[in-house]
Amino acid sequence: MQRYTMPFAPPGSTVGLLGGSFDPAHDGHVHLSQQALRRLRLDRLWWLVTPGNPIKAHGPAPLAGRMARARALMRHPRVTITDVERQLGTRYTAATLQALRHHYPQVRFVWIMGADNLAQFHRWDRWAGIFRSTPVAVFARPGQQMPALTSKAARRFAQTRLAAQDAGRLAHAQAPAWVFLTMPKRDISSTRLRQAEGAPAR
DSSP states (O other): OOOOOOOOOOTTOEEEEEEEOOTTOOHHHHHHHHHHHHHTTOSEEEEEEOSOOTTSSSOOSOHHHHHHHHHHHOOOTTEEEEOHHHHHTOOSHHHHHHHHHHHOTTOEEEEEEEHHHHHTGGGSTTHHHHHHHSOEEEEEOTTOHHHHHTSHHHHHTGGGEEOGGGGGGGGGSOSSOEEEEEOOOOOOOHHHHHHHTTOOOO
């Protein structure tokens, strides 16, 4: 497998972390990344292309192919495509965030995810610890606003939610802190792309 290097972030910078299988990467990921850079006022954004999703029954396509497709699609000077989870040897987001804080002690990280993930976030390993350790930005996707905002995680941390107009200061907020942002809809998903390209849904 091709080797990749740990991503660069200067001390004091703000970095958004968009994790996922990216199986495959698509324009929806690009759209969300552009929105996150602008609305969260981030210095950089990293796509964390995971070796495998521990809460999904079937594994994704080979990592090297997913990395190559993501890099061909997402061309932005402040966005880095990385397999840092493979390099760190972490499988769960909580462990990845802990390791990144160790390796980048002077960087401010923001965890970024779609509203569909917030709806089932309580299934994630040490999910409450993620909220307590790292600011979180949630971007609404088609039809996911209500399930997300009534989820166990949203209710548990309701008092720490920032107003949408304060999203630009999220990266400098003390966790727990999170924001829920809506964005222009692009009803596209990796599952639909796999089906359109003739691959089985994972």
